[in-house]
Structures are given as structure tokens and as C-alpha cells.
Amino acid sequence: MEDRPQRLNRFIPKTRRGRIAATLALLCGLLAIWWLWSGDDSAPSAGALIEKSQVVKREPFASTLNVMGTIAPGNGIDITAPFDGTIKSIRFAYGDLVNQGQALAELDLSELEQSRNEAESAYLKAAQASNDMTSWTSGPEMSRARRAVATAMFELKDxxxxLRETKALLDRGLVPRSEYDGMVQQERSRKTSLETAQEDLEATSRRGQGPNRRMAELELKNAQLRLGKLAGQFGSAILHAPDDGIVVRPPVGQGEGAASDPLHVGSRVSKGQLIGTIARAGGLGVSFRLDEADINRIKTGMPVTVTGPGFNDLSLAGQISSVAGEAGKDSAAGTGKASFTATARLDALTPEQARRVKIGMTAMVIVIAYSNPNAIVVPPRSSARCRTSSDRHGAGSQDREDGPQNGGTWPCIAHRCRNSLRPEAWRGSGVVRCGAPCSGNALILPPRRLSNATLSKRLARRHRLC
Structure with a gap:
């Protein structure tokens, strides 16, 4: 039987290459054993969670909306024609900077003079009628009616x-019966004439009282007002600039009072027709359109920042002044979506800014829909595993259906407003949970699987961070 050293020598490679290969195989085996052992110790089970945390800082947070618009006269004064007529002279050009009191245009007075003459004629007639009503009882018609009554009474008496004389002669037989009958018939006729004259006198007297007199007074007053109004318009034949600013062209074909043709000498204007608008210096604004998906986010008073290619090194501040409550008539013609017009009024400009910013320039409007200078902001991935329930800012708190606490709630980030980059976390106290705020500088982010016991211990350690 071979001894132990001889048996070992049988397994040891004889060559140098063989010994290197055996060494590498041994190292790979050891590495595989270590990997399997460490994997069994750290791999999460089906019901386990692994906590993940992240430290964040307070920083300014803002949710904005960017739209394109046009520089417009934010605070303007309309210039309208004071009466119907033709343009006699024009002393300005649209886009000019004018001063208060500067003459802009002059209207021809020929038609106004004709209208005033007609008004004066109507006034004189109304004044005569009113005078007749005032002195109606002693007027010619009443005198004529009285004379008619007096004449009828005299004729009846005669x-x-x-008739009495004829009756006496008839009784004595000196006149025929037919003559007496004729006198009786004549007496009846005279009585009828007297009654008619008396009725005419009463009717004539009523014409000078009550409604007729009031109508005469009103006609006189109306004629007097019309004459005074036309006479006063002679002083407004020359149009002056009501304030310093830029003369802006009226919209062509938009609105009832807008000019349909360019203004020139000899063109006819009607009373109240818009000739131009004086955009006051420092009172510019921005007009832009909002999509129906964004209209409810914008409110009056929200701050805006305005830039543009014509003044790209300037950043103008302002605020929303109006938001249309009705969609534009032509908004859905091409896109199929409704759009709403909104305006923002810019803050007072410096002389240098006013010189560079022109009405009609293209502008980029940045509407600050929400801002918080001291917010806790987290990356969007931090709340990726949480279900969001919308709130008034467009985002909300999150829930997990498979959590063990509070009927299915796992620790996660609760955010209230999301911009294009990241959400803002609610601030409060305690561990950050779904629907619960956090006021510290550290937030517990959505966890991975870990045992409930381990989870409770780690939550307790993190509790001091929030």
C-alpha cells in the first residue's frame, strides 16, 4: 500500500502549466462558495423590505408655465371720433411717441354745421310751441274760441x-204764420251754434293743459340739449393726445368700433369710431393664449417674467391682469382645442427699457404658478413607487396597497406640487409616511422588501432625522 505522500503526488500535476490551472480552479471554487454564502445571507425574502434613505436640503421651489405672447399696450387710452365727418388733416403716424396735448388729427366741420343748423331750427320751433303753451289762456286760439262763443250768444239773443216781436205781430194778425215759424227755426239754429262754440272753447282750453303742455316742455328740453351738444362738438374738431405715450394702430376689422381701412386725409369716420390708442409710457403688457389644459392653473395676480428675442438681455417682471372666461372664436379651427386669451401687465419700465421694448414684439412669458422659497425638494424617483392621489396643486400624497401599517401604508415621500424636474415634499414632523408630512432635512424614501422587525428598528433609528 502506498503511503500518503505518494498518493498526494499522484494528484499534483507534474508540469508547471498544470499546476497553474489547478490553482485557478481552486480560486474559482472558493469564490463561488463565498458568493453563494453571501447571497443567502443578504438576499431579501418574499416578504422582506429593504429601507432606502436620502438626505435633502431646503431650497426654493417653483412650478412655471412657459407660453409665447406679444407685447401689447397694457394701460391705454382710446382715441375716438367725436362726431361724424371726414378727416381734414393728420399730424401723427402710428408708432410715434406723442406728448400730452399734442394735436393728432382735425375733422371737417361742414357736416357738423349742417346738423347744428337743423338742431337750431328744431329748437326754435319747440321754443315757440312752449311759449304758446305757457300763454295758452291768452293765446290766439283761445281768443278765437271765445269770440266764436260771444258771436253765437249775440246772434242767439238777437x-x-x-222771435218775440214776430209773435206779438202774429197775435195781432199783422204777419203770416209762416214768418213766425221761420223765426222759431232760426232760434233753434242759433242755440246749436252756441253749444258748438262752447264745446270748441272747452276743447281749446284743455289743449293748453296737462300732457300737451308737458310734451311741449320735453320737446323744448330735448331740442336745447341737442343744440348744446352739437355746439360743444365744434371745440373737439381737433383731436389731442390725452397723455404721453405711443400711438397704437386700432385693430383692423375686429370689433364694431374698429377702423376697416387705413386712416388718411379725406376718409370718413363715424361718431365713436376708434382712431388709435395711446399706450402710456411704462404701462405695457403682454397678451398670450392658454390651452384649455392650462387655463385653470392661471389666476389673476400670479407673477410673470417676460423675455424676448428683441430684448433678450432684459427680464421684465409683471403679473397676470386678466384671464378670458370664454374661448376664442377661432381657437379650435385648426387644432381642435380651445384656447383662451390672457393678459399680463408689466411693471413700470425704465426709460432705457421703454426705448427697447416695442409694441408687437414677440415675448416669452414665464408664469410662476406656484413658488415656495423654503421647500423640501426630492428627486422624482424618490416617490416612483407610491401611488399619487391628486390634490389642488396637481399632485398629492402616496399610498402603498401592500404595507403593514395603517391599513396598507409604507413609509414614502408625500409631495404636493410637481414641476418638470422634481416634486416638493410636505413639511411637518415625524417619519415621512404616505399622507404624512416631514419637516426635517432627511426623508425616508420608498422601501424595498425587508422583514417587519428589521423595518421597525431602522425606522426608529431614522426617526431622529425628521
Missing amino acids: TENK
């Missing part, structure tokens, strides 16, 4: 006297 006929009655003749």
Missing part, C-alpha cells in the same frame, strides 16, 4: 228778440 234771434230771440226778433
Whole structure:
């Protein structure tokens, strides 16, 4: 029987290459055994969770909305035609910077003079009618009616006297019966004439009282107002700039009072027609459209930041001044989605800024829908495993259906507002859980599988961080 050293020598390679191969095989075996042992010790079971944490800092947080717009007159004064007429002269060009009181245009007065003459004629007629009503009782119509009554009474009295004389002669047989009958018939006619004259007198007297007199007074007042209004328009034939600013062209074909053709000498304008708008210096704004998905995020008073290719090194501040409550008529024509017009008023510009920013320039509007200068911000992946229930900011707290605490709740990040980069965490006290806030500088992020006992211990160790 071979001794032990001889048996070992039978397994040892005789060559140098063989010994190297055996050594490598031994090392691989040891490495495999170590890997299997470490994997069994650290591999999570089906019901285990592994905690993951991350330390974050407080920093400013903002949720913004970027849209394209156009520089527009934010605070303007409309210039309208004071009366119907034609343009006699124009002393400005659209886009010019004008001063308060500067003459802009002059209207021809020929049509205004004709209208004033007609108004004056109507006033004189109304004044005469009112005077007649005031002195109606002593006026010509009442006098004529009274004379008619007096004449009828005199004729009746004369006929009655003749009738008595004829009756006396008839009794004495000096006149025939037919003559007496004729006088009786004449007396009846005179009585009828007197009654008619008296009725006419009463009707004429009523015409000078009550509604007729009130109508005459109102017609006189209306004629007087119209004449005064037309006379006052003679002083507004020359249009002046009401304030310093830039003359902006009126919208063509938009609105009832907008000019349909370019303004020129000889063009006809109607009363109230918009000739231009004075955009006050430092009162510019931005007009832009919002998609129906963003309209409810924007409220009046929200701050905005405006930049543009024409003034790219300037950043203008302002705030939302108005948001349309109705979609534009042509918004859904091509895209199939409704859009709403909104405007933002810029803060007062410096003279240098006002010189560079022109009305009609393209502008990039950044609307700050939400901001917090001292927020706890976490990466989006930190809450990737949590189910989100929406809140008023568009995001919300998270839940896990398979958690053991509070009816299915695992520790996770609860965030309230999400921008394009990261969410903001709610602030409070205690360990961060679904639906629970955190006020510290460390947040417990969504866990992996770990045993409940280990999880409780690690949560206790992390509790001091929040």
C-alpha cells in the first residue's frame, strides 16, 4: 500500500502549466462558495423590505408655465371720433411717441354745421310751441274760441228778440204764420251754434293743459340739449393726445368700433369710431393664449417674467391682469382645442427699457404658478413607487396597497406640487409616511422588501432625522 505522500503526488500535476490551472480552479471554487454564502445571507425574502434613505436640503421651489405672447399696450387710452365727418388733416403716424396735448388729427366741420343748423331750427320751433303753451289762456286760439262763443250768444239773443216781436205781430194778425215759424227755426239754429262754440272753447282750453303742455316742455328740453351738444362738438374738431405715450394702430376689422381701412386725409369716420390708442409710457403688457389644459392653473395676480428675442438681455417682471372666461372664436379651427386669451401687465419700465421694448414684439412669458422659497425638494424617483392621489396643486400624497401599517401604508415621500424636474415634499414632523408630512432635512424614501422587525428598528433609528 502506498503511503500518503505518494498518493498526494499522484494528484499534483507534474508540469508547471498544470499546476497553474489547478490553482485557478481552486480560486474559482472558493469564490463561488463565498458568493453563494453571501447571497443567502443578504438576499431579501418574499416578504422582506429593504429601507432606502436620502438626505435633502431646503431650497426654493417653483412650478412655471412657459407660453409665447406679444407685447401689447397694457394701460391705454382710446382715441375716438367725436362726431361724424371726414378727416381734414393728420399730424401723427402710428408708432410715434406723442406728448400730452399734442394735436393728432382735425375733422371737417361742414357736416357738423349742417346738423347744428337743423338742431337750431328744431329748437326754435319747440321754443315757440312752449311759449304758446305757457300763454295758452291768452293765446290766439283761445281768443278765437271765445269770440266764436260771444258771436253765437249775440246772434242767439238777437234771434230771440226778433222771435218775440214776430209773435206779438202774429197775435195781432199783422204777419203770416209762416214768418213766425221761420223765426222759431232760426232760434233753434242759433242755440246749436252756441253749444258748438262752447264745446270748441272747452276743447281749446284743455289743449293748453296737462300732457300737451308737458310734451311741449320735453320737446323744448330735448331740442336745447341737442343744440348744446352739437355746439360743444365744434371745440373737439381737433383731436389731442390725452397723455404721453405711443400711438397704437386700432385693430383692423375686429370689433364694431374698429377702423376697416387705413386712416388718411379725406376718409370718413363715424361718431365713436376708434382712431388709435395711446399706450402710456411704462404701462405695457403682454397678451398670450392658454390651452384649455392650462387655463385653470392661471389666476389673476400670479407673477410673470417676460423675455424676448428683441430684448433678450432684459427680464421684465409683471403679473397676470386678466384671464378670458370664454374661448376664442377661432381657437379650435385648426387644432381642435380651445384656447383662451390672457393678459399680463408689466411693471413700470425704465426709460432705457421703454426705448427697447416695442409694441408687437414677440415675448416669452414665464408664469410662476406656484413658488415656495423654503421647500423640501426630492428627486422624482424618490416617490416612483407610491401611488399619487391628486390634490389642488396637481399632485398629492402616496399610498402603498401592500404595507403593514395603517391599513396598507409604507413609509414614502408625500409631495404636493410637481414641476418638470422634481416634486416638493410636505413639511411637518415625524417619519415621512404616505399622507404624512416631514419637516426635517432627511426623508425616508420608498422601501424595498425587508422583514417587519428589521423595518421597525431602522425606522426608529431614522426617526431622529425628521
